[in-house]
Amino acid sequence: MADSYDFPDIQERLLALEEAFADHNSYRFKKTMAELRRAVKMRANTTALAQAEILDSRKETERNRKQCVDLQAKLKTVVDRFEGSFTAFEKFRKAIRVVELMRSHEDLPAVLDRIKELFGLRAVSLLLDAGEYAPFEPPGARLAEATALRKGLAALMPKATGPGPFMGSIKAVPDPGFFFGPGFCAERKVLLLGSCFIYPLRDKFGPQKLVGILSFFDSNPDRYTSEKGSEFATHFADILGYTIVDVTDRKKAERLREDVERMTRHDLKSPLTAVLTLPQLLRRDGNLTERQNDMLSLMQHAGYRMLHMINQSLDLYRMERGVYELSPQSVDLLPILDNIAGELRGVIEATDLSLEVTVRGRARAEDDVFAVRGEEMLLYTMLSNLIKNALEASPAGAKATVALTEGRTLDVAVHNAGVVPATIRDRFFAKFATAGKKDGTGLGAYGAKLIAQIHGAKIAMATSEQKGTTVTVAFPKPRTPEKTVAVRAGILK
Known part of the structure; x- marks a missing residue:
């Protein structure tokens, strides 16, 4: 200067x-x-x-x-907060995806364990309203009466005016055992210096209704504090609560449908009794023409067929529930196929189709036998459904085949020249899966799958434009007496 x-x-x-x-x-x-x-x-x-x-x-x-x-x-500080927020967002995004994949109450333990792992928590607890969820016994969750839930939240947040979360020291929780389980305090004496997030879950259709309480615990006392934001955690908790409500509503609907179906089946049997007894009463009076007797026989046959269908639907219901008890015996499938061919003769002739049965790679002979272990009526139903579906899917003038082959398993392959629509190939055996059939219910292949499974058989479908469609049922071979003895002796497996 x-x-x-x-x-x-x-x-x-x-x-x-x-x-x-x-x-x-x-x-x-x-x-x-x-x-x-x-x-x-x-x-x-x-x-x-x-x-x-x-x-x-x-x-x-x-x-x-x-x-x-x-x-x-x-x-x-800003960069750290941004990175922390981004990391937290990624964790919550993954956790939300885990919750969205939940399909039943049985998935809850895996969901809660995954949440605990993703967020690095020491404890995750889910309390649900016993009055609403006790009938479903959801694993992984504890149950408490609605009054106890409200009382616990009131003691935790006496000044709360809305459904917000509690975020603070575990020492500020009046009864940690209520929110985290009775053994929480005894097992985590050192960890009682940590912090927690406790949030009341609400019904998305009625926010005033308390569904349960979700609780997070971390040994870090600064993890959850009243000064920190909770947008991610509360949003995630809301999604979990909504998902639990959706799963429960779906289960309620399924139970209601099952109850209605069960009552309907039961109620159908009452008027059916009259249909079955009326032909017998009319025959006792005599003075009937041959045509009238034939008509009564047709009526009685239709009644018994309807009774069989009702009983069969009850059997399928038990199979769905996993409570059906199979009473297997040796059943020859060839007479069953003959009866099915006779029953479907009208369909075959009306569409200029043909049905061919081969046994062990050659045309069927009169003395052929192809026996599997099972129940005759169930096997009849399964094969009837598969063959009827094959005929209905065949082009006019084509040939459908039933090939019975024997190798490591006893296989029944039903083939037709048609192609399964691409829209249902992945769910061909699913309930109500159907396409292109005017009166199709989507229960034929589904029922066939249940019957195959109850017999210990495997069922599969293959379809292509070049080869058509083949549904194969592979039955396990019945054990010979010599093999059974060897298995019991531990020589074979």
């Missing part, structure tokens, strides 16, 4: 002062001395000013340095 001023050269003034002294020129000496003093004073002032400016500059630099440090710290 001093270099910007035009100062006299002090060295030159000193030389001029020496010359004036040497010449004994007092006037010049005094004048030079005065100029020298002014120059020194100006130089001193300039130096002081420069030092003051340097000091101010240093102070400004220090202030700027401190501001930079503060800005760096704030920026790091």
Whole structure:
């Protein structure tokens, strides 16, 4: 800063002062001395000013340095929060996906374990309303009466005016055992310094209705505090509660449907009794023509067929529930196929189709036998459904085949030239899966699958434009007496 001023050269003034002294020129000496003093004073002032400016500059630099440090710290805090929020969002997104895949109450233990793993929690607990969920006995969740749930929340958050969460120290929870289980405190004495998130689950169709309580616990006392946001956690808890409600409603609907179906089957049997007994009563009176007797026989036959269908639907219902008890015996499938062919003769002739049966790779002979272990009526139903489906899917004038082959298993392959529509190939054996059939119910292949499974058989479908469609049922071979003895002796497996 001093270099910007035009100062006299002090060295030159000193030389001029020496010359004036040497010449004994007092006037010049005094004048030079005065100029020298002014120059020194100006130089001193300039130096002081420069030092003051340097000091101010240093102070400004220090202030700027401190501001930079503060800005760096704030920026790091913002970045850390962003990264933490992004990481938390990713975890909650994965957890939400896990919950969305939940299809039944039996999935709850796996869902809760996955949540615990994703969020790195020490404990996850789910309390549900006993009045609503006791009939379903959901695994992985504890049950409590609705009054107990409300009382526990009121004690935890006495000043709460809405359905918000509790976030704070576990020491602030009046009864941790209620929210986390009776053994929580005994097993985690050291962990009672941690923090928790406790949230009341509401019914999405009625927010005033309390479904249950979801609780998270972490040993870190700063994990859940009242100062921190809870948007991710509350949103996730809401989705879990809504999913539990949806699963429960679906189960209620299934039980209602099952009850209605069971009552309908039962009620159908009452009027059917009259249909079956009326032909017998009319025959006792006599005076009937041959045509009238035939018509009564047809009526009685139709009644027995309807009774068989009702009983069969009851059997399928038991199979769905896994409570059907099979009474197997050796059954020859060839007479069953003959009866099915006779029953479907009208369909075959009306569409100019043909049905061919082969046994062990050759045309069927009169003395052929192809026996499997099972129940005759169930096997009749299964094969009738598969063959009827094959005929209905065949192009006019085509041939459907039933091939009985024997290898490691006893296989029944029903083939037709048609192709299964692409829309139902992946769910061909699913309940109510049907396409392109005017009066199709989607129960034929589904019932065949249940019957095959109850017999210990495997059923599969293959379809293509070139080869048509084949449904194969592979029955296990009956054990011979010698093999049974060997298995019991531990020689074979």
